[in-house]
Amino acid sequence: MTYLRPNFRHPEAPVNEIGYTRKQYEGALSTLCAGCGHDSISTAIIQAVFEMSIEPHKVAKISGIGCSSKTPTYFLGNSHGFNSVHGRMPSVATGANLANREMIYIGVSGDGDTASIGMGQFVHAVRRNINMMYICENNGVYGLTKGQDSATADIGSKSKKGEPNAFEPIDLCAQALQLGATFVARSFSGDKAQLVPLIKAAIAHRGFAFIDVISPCVTFNNNAGSTKAYDYVREHVSACGMVDFVPMREEITAHYQPGSNVEVTMHDGSVVRLQKMDEGLDVHSRRSALNMIQEYKAQDKVLTGLLYIDQDSRDLHDVIRTTDKPLRTLKAADLCPGNAMLEKINAAMR
Ligand SMILES: Cc1ncc(C[n+]2csc(CCOP(=O)(O)OP(=O)(O)O)c2C)c(N)n1
Ligand code: SF4
Ligand SMILES: [Mg+2]
Numbered sequence: 001m002t003y004l005r006p007n008f009r010h011p012e013a014p015v016n017e018i019g020y021t022r023k024q025y026e027g028a029l030s031t032l033c034a035g036c037g038h039d040s041i042s043t044a045i046i047q048a049v050f051e052m053s054i055e056p057h058k059v060a061k062i063s064g065i066g067c068s069s070k071t072p073t074y075f076l077g078n079s080h081g082f083n084s085v086h087g088r089m090p091s092v093a094t095g096a097n098l099a100n101r102e103m104i105y106i107g108v109s110g111d112g113d114t115a116s117i118g119m120g121q122f123v124h125a126v127r128r129n130i131n132m133m134y135i136c137e138n139n140g141v142y143g144l145t146k147g148q149d150s151a152t153a154d155i156g157s158k159s160k161k162g163e164p165n166a167f168e169p170i171d172l173c174a175q176a177l178q179l180g181a182t183f184v185a186r187s188f189s190g191d192k193a194q195l196v197p198l199i200k201a202a203i204a205h206r207g208f209a210f211i212d213v214i215s216p217c218v219t220f221n222n223n224a225g226s227t228k229a230y231d232y233v234r235e236h237v238s239a240c241g242m243v244d245f246v247p248m249r250e251e252i253t254a255h256y257q258p259g260s261n262v263e264v265t266m267h268d269g270s271v272v273r274l275q276k277m278d279e280g281l282d283v284h285s286r287r288s289a290l291n292m293i294q295e296y297k298a299q300d301k302v303l304t305g306l307l308y309i310d311q312d313s314r315d316l317h318d319v320i321r322t323t324d325k326p327l328r329t330l331k332a333a334d335l336c337p338g339n340a341m342l343e344k345i346n347a348a349m350r
Helices: 037-051 067-074 089-099 111-115 119-127 172-178 192-204 230-236 286-298 316-320 339-349
Strands: 059-063 080-083 104-110 132-138 183-188 208-214 237-239 241-246 261-265 271-276 302-309
Touching: 037 067, 037 132, 037 192, 037 208, 059 067, 059 089, 067 080, 067 104, 067 132, 089 104, 089 119, 089 132, 089 316, 104 111, 111 119, 111 132, 111 172, 119 132, 119 172, 119 208, 132 192, 172 183, 172 208, 172 286, 172 302, 183 192, 192 208, 192 241, 192 271, 192 302, 230 237, 241 302, 271 302, 286 302
Parallel strands: 059 080, 059 104, 104 132, 132 208, 183 208, 237 302
Antiparallel strands: 183 302, 241 271, 261 271
């Protein structure tokens, strides 16, 4: 059995602005269980990157270990990829980002990978505001190791054959907000209309863009009693707004009712347009986002959509004032200040 996709393509397949078909953003055939939410997220990433006309070689995909962390094999097969160690994706992404700031970094992780073994790494990537999109494919279980409860499983929630989970869950969006994340969103793998524009906005954001995507595990966590099952999420999900991403090149039209929307301009001039449904949420207020997450949780609902964004975000490179070039392009003359300058520095210290 082969997991490679056939190579032929339809001569009339639509192309994007740089002449690529959608197929050129695909990866190997997925070996995940049929119906796994993670595969829907891969499809959403492919769609977003294709529509944004991003050159595949400018993307680096980095992941940890888990079914979720396997997924970068199934999208962007012509991009760079590094499947790291369980929970260690953030430090690999940090190093890569510091070495080459010109790439687009897509980090893919799971709830086990992020909220348990990788928690110490996750929190520092957030507070350092690494310029990357970080997607946590959150199914509330360790899918790859056969369905143990993860740290995001809700108290009382049941995985297949499991006892009700006895522990309070970690809400990764709330954690990210408290740690100073500059872009925080939550979505559902079964809602591509919401997820694709969120991914586009996360990629366009300068800084750490976190998306927690509830992604049911059909094998170990799609049963009655699980709060991460398809049926449960469909019944309890509540979107805080309709999200639309308008690229910088496109004309921005105003066809909305004043007062019922918010437009967020990204650093590159593109716009995230939100058609608000819950007037209580101010996407520019960290406190508002935290309060709304709690309020919805108290009503047994999951709030999805863009929860918070800081348009003036300064990423790690801005803060520590690194060179604006990838390190591999620096020549000896860039790295050595020369004798005259060294003399001056030495003289200042005498
Ligand atoms: C250092 C280390 N500890 C434990 C494991 C075993 N392990 C592999 S994947 C995994 C959990 C994966 O869960 P999650 O990140 O939620 O991904 P999912 O499979 O649910 O998508 C564990 C504990 C490992 N591979 N490496
Ligand atoms: S075990 Fe669960 S998470 Fe892993 S591939 Fe199957 S459905 Fe997806
Ligand atoms: Mg998981």
